[in-house]
Amino acid sequence: MRANKILAVLALLILVAILAYGVKLAFAPQPVFLQGQIEAREYNISSKVPGRIEQVMVRKGDKVAIGDILFSIDSPELAAKLMQAEGGRDAAKALQLEADNGARQQQITAAKEQWLKAKAATELMQKTYQRIENLFNEGVVPRQKRDEVYTQWQAAKYTDQAAYAMYQMAQEGARVETKAAAEGNARMAEGAVKEVSSILADSQMRSPKNAEVSEVLLQAGELAPSGFPVVSLIDMNDAWAVMQIREDQLAQFKQGTVVALRIPALDQTVDFTVEYVSVMGSFATWRSTESGHDFDMRTFEVLLHPNQPIADLRVGMSVLYQQAAK
Known part of the structure; x- marks a missing residue:
């Protein structure tokens, strides 16, 4: 009988502890994540020479170096x-x-x-x-x-x-x-x-950067108008993160500030430096504040460059910034 009472007391204490821990978790500040994405410099390679595509030397996903021939155009009129x-x-x-x-x-x-x-x-x-x-x-x-x-x-x-x-x-x-x-x-x-x-030299277009082929828009035998992009390149060595920051959180992203961003796709946390903050807020993206003041929250575009090269980084990957909830 006494043992049953002891067990009941222990069960009650455990239940109280669980309830207390639950109340603590419920009222504890939850982390807030700000999300952005990776972007990179893109080059659309076109020719001043209109004509028929003679040969395309690259495919989507190929890595090219500066000076590599991407495609050539046949123009009998220019030869004449x-x-x-x-x-x-x-x-x-x-x-x-x-x-x-x-x-x-x-x-x-x-x-x-x-x-x-x-x-x-x-x-x-x-x-x-x-x-x-x-x-x-x-x-x-x-x-x-x-x-x-x-x-x-x-x-x-x-x-x-x-x-x-x-x-x-x-x-x-x-x-x-x-x-x-x-x-x-x-x-x-x-x-x-x-x-x-x-102009004839432009009939053989070469890569201006060490980059990766992201798109091949025309193939051999097709007509290419002057200035029409035939091959698109992406330079992942010139990549950055873009975030849309609400104005009440903008103080954490002053120009020159170093922040740690989580890249879930790579399971890495990397330091980025704020290099640009939009001089004009977006009036298309806003929300009403929850305070007693009646005014709208604007968002500002913030660009952050990584402090070191990041292997396997791709355009469109998400980046997360964790801040404490208020």
């Missing part, structure tokens, strides 16, 4: 334009070379011979005039004859001067202005070739 530009460049360079070199040696020799011929004719006409002048002074020939011979002598002198000028021009070559114009045309033609070549 390059041929035209190269032909124009060759022609312009030939004209520039002609202007720099001046007349050919045969042309210079011919000009010199024409000048010597005119010079000899001038000397002959000068001697003829002297003879006619003497005969005129003796009264043998009339004034008209003397004047005609004089005119022929002067005309021969002018022909001599013109032939000498042509000879000098042949020796000197093209004018400075002509050479400058030829040089300018050659540079312009070279620029046209470089322009088309640079």
Whole structure:
């Protein structure tokens, strides 16, 4: 009988202890979790060259390094334009070379011979005039004859001067202005070739980063408009966490603050640094406060970057921040 009483008392004490522990748990502050997600830098790789996809060298999930070829585009029209530009460049360079070199040696020799011929004719006409002048002074020939011979002598002198000028021009070559114009045309033609070549270089698109292929939007044989993304890359080395924080909790996320975030998918807790807090609250996401004051709670976007690389991190993974309940 006494043993039964002792057992009853013990049972009562255990029940009271359980009830007391339950009351303690009920009134104890519960942890509050703020949830966000992982995002990363994305690159949409497109080409300035419109054309048909010749080959896609990557698949979704492939890891690529800087400079790896992602895809190539076949553009016969650009190849034809390059041929035209190269032909124009060759022609312009030939004209520039002609202007720099001046007349050919045969042309210079011919000009010199024409000048010597005119010079000899001038000397002959000068001697003829002297003879006619003497005969005129003796009264043998009339004034008209003397004047005609004089005119022929002067005309021969002018022909001599013109032939000498042509000879000098042949020796000197093209004018400075002509050479400058030829040089300018050659540079312009070279620029046209470089322009088309640079566009053609864009027909083979390379990776700008060490990244992972997230999407392949076009395949070989399909037409790719200019600027249309063909391959999308995600750089997980440039990842961050995004959280939407209510304004009454924003004091815990000042810029530069280090906070510990739990990543359930990796079963890790990692330190992140607050690097950006939105300068404007969101008016689309709010809730009414439970205090006696009648005003709305806004949310602010907060970006946090990990303090160390995180292996196997993926875009969309959840991050949790635990804070004590008020």
